[in-house]
Amino acid sequence: MSGVLYVVGTGPGNAGQMTPEALSAVAAATEFFGYGPYLDRLSLRPDQRRIASDNREELDRAQAALTRAAAGEKVCVVSGGDPGVFAMAAAVCEAIDKGPAEWRQVELVVTPGVTAMLAVAARIGAPLGHDFCAISLSDNLKPWDVITRRLRLMAEAGMVIALYNPISKARPWQLGEAFSLLREVLPGTVPVIFGRAAGRPDERLLVMPLAEADANRADMATCVIIGSPETRIVAREGQSDLVYTPRFYAGGNT
Amino acid sequence: MSGVLYVVGTGPGNAGQMTPEALSAVAAATEFFGYGPYLDRLSLRPDQRRIASDNREELDRAQAALTRAAAGEKVCVVSGGDPGVFAMAAAVCEAIDKGPAEWRQVELVVTPGVTAMLAVAARIGAPLGHDFCAISLSDNLKPWDVITRRLRLMAEAGMVIALYNPISKARPWQLGEAFSLLREVLPGTVPVIFGRAAGRPDERLLVMPLAEADANRADMATCVIIGSPETRIVAREGQSDLVYTPRFYAGGNT
Known part of the structure; x- marks a missing residue:
């Protein structure tokens, strides 16, 4: 039974x-x-x-x-x-x-x-509007060199990258290292979204260019989305900036 | 106003x-x-x-x-x-x-x-349980060589791949070509899920190995999920097979 x-x-x-x-x-x-x-x-x-x-x-x-x-x-x-x-x-x-x-x-x-990346994306515009991937940054579950290899290939492919489990007390340095590695492949102007607790009262959304992305801005409740070279920011007076990845591929440097 | x-x-x-x-x-x-x-x-x-x-x-x-x-x-x-x-x-x-x-x-x-890939994944087990990507196969929106380059890099990285817009009347050959290309990189045993209309009365779910994957089984309402070398099938008597990607990376051939 x-x-x-x-x-x-x-x-x-x-x-x-x-x-x-x-x-x-x-x-x-x-x-x-x-x-x-x-x-x-x-x-x-x-x-x-x-x-x-x-x-x-x-x-x-x-x-x-x-x-x-x-x-x-x-x-x-x-x-x-x-x-x-x-x-x-x-x-x-x-x-x-x-x-x-x-x-x-x-x-x-x-x-x-x-899932978290969809909730974060909705609050900021449409960063996942074109090809994207989701990677867990936890090296409890796979070796760190598999993670770095995947990040590099994703960036080379021009994918938007959503990072789950970006940081924790036991894993304090991995996100900073991921940003360093991605800076070697992607333009420093690519927008990075720190989406914490999207849709909840304690929500906090931050956008900064990859060149200045600071891992200390993330915690366990954060989903980090790294744009592709195609991802754009739309400034709006009196409203928060939008971040989106166009449906059409314009042929950025990927 | x-x-x-x-x-x-x-x-x-x-x-x-x-x-x-x-x-x-x-x-x-x-x-x-x-x-x-x-x-x-x-x-x-x-x-x-x-x-x-x-x-x-x-x-x-x-x-x-x-x-x-x-x-x-x-x-x-x-x-x-x-x-x-x-x-x-x-x-x-x-x-x-x-x-x-x-x-x-x-x-x-x-x-x-x-989104479709999450609905399909839920009906079949947990194929998106580890790192994955979503790629639109429509070459209305980007050149076909960008798509094939991305597919190849995703497979080399060991990502599970969800394909959106796999086929249409105007784009009849792209999915078959994508399978051919992926067979060059991935083992033929990797499971491919054809998830049509997941959760609706006309739902149809099919699983077949990449070596035998037949593009004619997809239509416009289908989301195709291609496993990684880590993805496993669990046969169950009297219940449909489960397909899942383990949380731990075991070190398949990626």
Whole structure:
């Protein structure tokens, strides 16, 4: 008798950006696994059980949730943003891949959400209006030389680059090094967007040219978007500047 | 007296995947500009005016909407998916960039949405669980040699690749050529996902190895996701196969 495992994304944290489909999954489930601050975004009923864990225990959390779902419970694993982007959906799939046969019988329902780079892009204009990539800067998950190689190839290809997990207490220097490396490939005028807590009351958006980009302006809640040589800034009197990447390729220096 | 220009995304077309924020913007606006099938997804009131246009007239549509907003109206430009990804937000920014000074006074509100690759990824597992990119295959907007160079660099970097606008009547051969090119760089076993109309009643999901990937399985409503050498398939008895890209980099042949 297998239950259901819902994997939902809350979006960036603004209730208006969480989909009705994700809210329905939350209403249907009775046990909730997730990082505490993400569980705090849900308004759970008294009959809904909450099992909060630390941010970095993703595989353990996925295994615990699958164990309960395989026992017949309706279980919900909660991510911020979209659960499929550097988040819990991959951890759940990995747990199923490596786990006991009965976990493959569990009905798995993943509901997509608004991931951080889309929320940041919407607040600033349309920096992701043309080809782009998303890279996690965490070298907990892959060697640093793989990250630097990828960054260099992305810049050479003329892609706009969204950086997830740009900085943390345990990883203080990586973002600065990424900027240094990108300055070797990209013009110093390329706009860099620091998008913190987009859509939330503590939102903070900054734009500066790559030549002056300062890694200290980012924290764990920041998504950093680095423009391509095609990306443009539109100054507006009395309104914030817009940053966008044109739909047409004009043939910048890529 | 400037009005407001909302740029909203409907998500992939399933009403459960459109955010409350986008619905609020729709409720607040009185004139709607967009491609007809996207406007059809909204339940407009009799007092809300609908101005449908062809799919390819994006800049004209953005200019028409800005003209009305600058005249003081509350105007809504409607995209499918997320308006910031290969869609109307960039066309609106471009129109502001090139247009008359008064268009810069218009209040611009972009609401993010669930873009196609996220909806497809959720239905199949977690193929975007690690570094990935999004590339438009339309050579209306950039030269074909820029596209092929980018595809090659993405594959060399080990990125999962989501292809938007993979095929159309006017662009029948590009997707097949993209597969041929990627076969030169990537193992033939890499999974390719054809995700059509994800989350809608006419949804169709197919997975096949790159060696056998057949461009005829895609149409205009398809988002194609090409795995990296790290991407794995999990077979499940009685349930559909899962496709996911592990959070940890195992050191495949990239």
